[in-house]
Amino acid sequence: MSGLAIFTGIEVLFFWLGVASLATVQGLIWIRWKKQASWPSLALMTAGMATILFAVAWAVSAVLEKEPQAASMSLLVILLPGLILTTLGGRLAWK
């Protein structure tokens, strides 16, 4: 999370969130386009990926504010549901 003593942790976090968000959107478009994923599966994957991104953002922010328990907890209560949603969506799409 080093910012070369130029960027703050929050700036680095939001930069990578931007990168990850675009990659996610492109991935979803690709799945719809190339894999002909159904709309329900896309909805599940979209919700799942948004939840995962939110969990990552929360966890990194919690580490930055020196609240490590909040980081662990966010992985449990936000990341996990995100992974479940994405997996369900993926299985539905690939079926």
Added chain:
Amino acid sequence: MSGLAIFTGIEVLFFWMGVATLATVQGLIWMRWKKKASWPSMALLTAGGATILFAIAWAVSAILEKEPQAASMSMLVILLPGLILTTLGGRLAWKQ
């Protein structure tokens, strides 16, 4: 630059910088892969794209710190060279 009173201007800026950076990288890869752009043109395009991104980041930051002249100046001295480099690189790539 509204952040819904949740996100600061800097956070919004860096998020969109991330989006723009990935899009730029993908554009460059596409240029090399699909357009068979030469390495010199790729170098020019990379330098130009990076300079443009830097200029945008500088200009928005300058507005956030209420220094509008710094924003205008950055457009002149950073964005313009960036555009020139990108244009040169693009012309070189398309000429081939």
Added chain:
Amino acid sequence: MGVAGTAAALASGVSTSAQAREDGFGTVVHDDYPVELSPEYKRFSEYNTTIFRDARKGIPDMNPSIDDSRPGFTTSEFAMSMASTTLYKYMYTQEPGLRLETVHQPHDVLPEPHKFADSATAHAQIKRVARHFGASVVGITRHDERWDYSELVDPHDIHDVRPWEERMAGFKPKTMIVIGVEMEYEALAAAPSLVSDATVLNAYSGLTYTLMHLSNYFNYLGYKTIPAMSGVSLHIPYAIAAGLGEINRMGLLQNYKYGTRLRLSTLYTDLELDEYYDKPVTFGIQDFCENCMHCADKCPSKTIPRDIKPTFYTSEDTKGRPYMSYGIKKWQIDGQKCHDYWIESGTTCGTCLATCPYNKPDFWHHRLIDRLNTILPGPIHKFMAQMDLWHGYGDTFDEKAPAVFWDPKGRSYNGLKG
């Protein structure tokens, strides 16, 4: 919060019968004072405050002690805490007219008091000046004598008690500038300890700096002032009137940005404005406090009530407890129990401030939750409060917290690393 979050909500015993907010939705601006008063309400005497009552019995306001074997109570922490009082203690030692909580006269610079172009300009400039002098938040409201102590105690002779109007003879206040200075998150997280005391006391010194400079600003403009640090007025009602926040379960001000992590003071002035733009605001704090008992649960002296709703106390309810006010609808705090614990623990406690879910550093995810809390209904507030604990926020009596405060990692003191 997804599937696991929902499960957690169910596990935490969320009731779907909790009532919705009564004041509205989101952030609500009120034309009238948003806290109910009964006809029985009357001005409170400073003579009856717990601190002065105990002082008359020879009990000090604080009782700090050193214990180098206990994190948060070491010699260095004791020294930091005591040193934090420097400015405000010094400003109480000055002559009347120069010291805190006395009338300050205009300077002989202008032939007549300065007139601002209009009320809007006055608001904008006064607030900018207050920020310039270090205020974290500032609001402006009309003087309202209901919120002045009826009697004032001379801090140099605690047996000298006189009516407010006699003590401040010759001064007719018109406008109140209410200022707040934030306390440091990491230090407050160490409550109760001398580290958390240090940030509390440092905020008082910060308030003193801001108040004295702002007071002098008005004196240069040709107006009289009273810089009221911790006496003279009830700061919380004035802060509510000036739109700085809502009253919470602890009986303190809950500010939208800083939550409980704020210390307040007021500045009286005889500058009168044609219009006063700051209005009281509510943003769901009462509803949140009804559903969250963290402060009451964690309070080591059981000072804070666990009543669901705020209540009125009558003069009958406070019989034998003259240090409690009555006639105001709020959660009724027993200040004597609180101060007894200060003395017993050797700290000014602050566990309620530290544990409150609204006490957070300035990060996007807390701003997001704060905003959501203004629109979410009661049962979700209960869930939010529970999640706050599960996330490890609001720990008190945490012996590791002073170490976080002192940890040099990630801090740059020479400016070379940002």
